[in-house]
Amino acid sequence: MTLIFEIEARDTHSRARIGRITTAHGVIETPVFMPVGTRGSIKSLTPDEVRDHGAQIILGNTYHLYLQPGHELIARMGGLHRFMGWEGPILTDSGGFQVFSLVYGGIADEIKGRRPTQQVQPGMVRVTDDAVIFKSYIDGSTHVFTPERSIEIQKGIGADIILCFDELPPFHAGYDYTARSLERTHEWERRCLIFHQETRAGGLPFAPPNPDQALFGIVHGGVFPDLRRASAEYLRELSFDGLCIGGSLGGDKEQMRAVVDMTVPHLPDHLPRHLLGIGDVDDLIECVARGIDMFDCVSPTRLGRHGTALVRDMSTLPAQRRWKLNVTNASLRDDQEPLDSWCDCYTCQRYSRAYIHHLFRAQELLGIRLVSLHNVAFLLKLMREIRQSIREGRFAQLRAEWLGD
Amino acid sequence: MTLIFEIEARDTHSRARIGRITTAHGVIETPVFMPVGTRGSIKSLTPDEVRDHGAQIILGNTYHLYLQPGHELIARMGGLHRFMGWEGPILTDSGGFQVFSLVYGGIADEIKGRRPTQQVQPGMVRVTDDAVIFKSYIDGSTHVFTPERSIEIQKGIGADIILCFDELPPFHAGYDYTARSLERTHEWERRCLIFHQETRAGGLPFAPPNPDQALFGIVHGGVFPDLRRASAEYLRELSFDGLCIGGSLGGDKEQMRAVVDMTVPHLPDHLPRHLLGIGDVDDLIECVARGIDMFDCVSPTRLGRHGTALVRDMSTLPAQRRWKLNVTNASLRDDQEPLDSWCDCYTCQRYSRAYIHHLFRAQELLGIRLVSLHNVAFLLKLMREIRQSIREGRFAQLRAEWLGD
Numbered sequence A, B: 001m002t003l004i005f006e007i008e009a010r011d012t013h014s015r016a017r018i019g020r021i022t023t024a025h026g027v028i029e030t031p032v033f034m035p036v037g038t039r040g041s042i043k044s045l046t047p048d049e050v051r052d053h054g055a056q057i058i059l060g061n062t063y064h065l066y067l068q069p070g071h072e073l074i075a076r077m078g079g080l081h082r083f084m085g086w087e088g089p090i091l092t093d094s095g096g097f098q099v100f101s102l103v104y105g106g107i108a109d110e111i112k113g114r115r116p117t118q119q120v121q122p123g124m125v126r127v128t129d130d131a132v133i134f135k136s137y138i139d140g141s142t143h144v145f146t147p148e149r150s151i152e153i154q155k156g157i158g159a160d161i162i163l164c165f166d167e168l169p170p171f172h173a174g175y176d177y178t179a180r181s182l183e184r185t186h187e188w189e190r191r192c193l194i195f196h197q198e199t200r201a202g203g204l205p206f207a208p209p210n211p212d213q214a215l216f217g218i219v220h221g222g223v224f225p226d227l228r229r230a231s232a233e234y235l236r237e238l239s240f241d242g243l244c245i246g247g248s249l250g251g252d253k254e255q256m257r258a259v260v261d262m263t264v265p266h267l268p269d270h271l272p273r274h275l276l277g278i279g280d281v282d283d284l285i286e287c288v289a290r291g292i293d294m295f296d297c298v299s300p301t302r303l304g305r306h307g308t309a310l311v312r313d314m315s316t317l318p319a320q321r322r323w324k325l326n327v328t329n330a331s332l333r334d335d336q337e338p339l340d341s342w343c344d345c346y347t348c349q350r351y352s353r354a355y356i357h358h359l360f361r362a363q364e365l366l367g368i369r370l371v372s373l374h375n376v377a378f379l380l381k382l383m384r385e386i387r388q389s390i391r392e393g394r395f396a397q398l399r400a401e402w403l404g405d
Ligand SMILES: [Zn+2]
Pocket: A339, A340, A343, A344, A345, A346, A347, A348, A349, A373, A374, A375, A377, A378
């Protein structure tokens, strides 16, 4: 068994749908948000806490895990599940995204369509039609990723869902570059699939800890409708277990949603759809409405480290809602309320805004923990409520409550 | 009720004894080790975790809590217990130790008798016979601690056990200085007791969150037997609820133990005895043998932050035992064993040395959490075993097993 996806119900007013993905490490109810554990740890949290707060699947980053501790060591330790103590489903990306973000700037900048803020050292990364050659951020050593190598590494890590190796086109790539890049990425994805199938019976330099891996393709094509359509149509002919929407998603939320709108109608209905790297409250709701089944984002833990808590934002003008509370605000000094009264996470059950404010003022690590846990739990609860609302035929109502009419 | 101390059993081969301290927030079995939560948080850990691993009482630092968030805010929030979510007993120090460590160097250096490594800004602290005037490390504002002020602040924080304000003599003070300082400290302690008693019925600028506070005196006198004896005899005439051994404890472990040996025989048998700031494995065992009931130390969380795990050290030569494992050692890369096979903490039940090694290599906060929790749990388990061994008449055997014959 690799992966089974069953659609259980559909919203009648949007493309939203609920389903179940069955993997070797358990069942995932969709639409699902997966917290990101870049280096084999959801930053500052234990796997048990994340599971107890409703996480069904987590994401690990192949690029980081390959450099430290290395996929062969992880394979020797019995795979990432056992190594990090998370028994549920895991998804790994291919490493392509992180390698290319070395060229074009920070990951967050790239995915949000912002211009890169940091300059990359010359010679850090070189791309050919066959491979990406890059230097380790840890010790400067040189490494080569090919499609086959990315799959091999992901087989060592042993996630339940692995992704094809793809090229991330540079920021604001024009139509011609994006079209050429798409061709290269398609070839790489085909090679990933072939290698994935060929190595099912063995032939790797280590014993793969998880023989039941599913492989997802990634739809590219930037902000161009005909390229997105061509990409979806190319990939649907290959036997992937699911499809992601990746590559450039445009310069703002509207463009990102437009990319989803121009892509989803061309995706096969029977495969799960993962929108890569998106996790804002409004984006989750809007993209579920557009037919997305799976999300991942570092934002809950990244915001947590910087003292920003996700909250139900009931600002009168929906366009002004940001769903964020800066816990270092002086107004929280005396505030005995929990971070969010709707949330039922451990943090909100046990600690006041005043205490969390103090922890951040005093630079105590516990503050990062408590807000990170809350943020992860907040998004997981939002996804549970989204699923429930679809099941009960009131998703449009939930969408209006959170985002305004 | 303030505090009741009952001695339950005594070791026949040493001064070791087991007892029960009853406070308004629960019972403490002695000898006890208390983890330190300097700023209202046992660094990186939740109060629930610390309690679930056997902590009976924790220590908060008055100096830090006074500067941030302030004792009046803590009082408004219902006291430190409620503010930080720890329902068990709490002890606060007087703030004196931290203020004086600004003058004479780091706290750890001072208590270990090492020469201070950092220079103090001129004008940071000034001492008179009546008060200590110091500048905040947060914003440079000027503050004054007097004996009365220290007690007032501690009444706002609301710990179950509070300490007298004392002078910490400079490093390697000679006999004359130590004798003069002792006189000043005795006068300060007397004033603390009077103010403590006078304000029982009210008269503070806030409602004290915990009316059942016990006050401990602190025996000084450096490394000089006649001064230690004089201090113990002076303090035993005052109606303190317990006594600490504080001030300079000498330049090494032998001198520290000599100070305990020269002091304990002059302490009243019926009061609990707290040795301030000591928490090494060998020191805990050796000082229990010398009649100490209470210990506190930042070491388990400080070591945890720096990647050092406490372990049962069975080196053949007892003199070489250090009970420490550097988790970044390359030899741990593949090590599937827990940090310590004797320990039964959450970390040791769930995670391998290899994973914790990886977390520190990858600079993941979870590594700090897991090792800090282990270290705290390790010392708490050691204390449980010590108590059990005294109860069962085999403390000498435990001492020999851990420290050699
Ligand atoms: Zn919460």
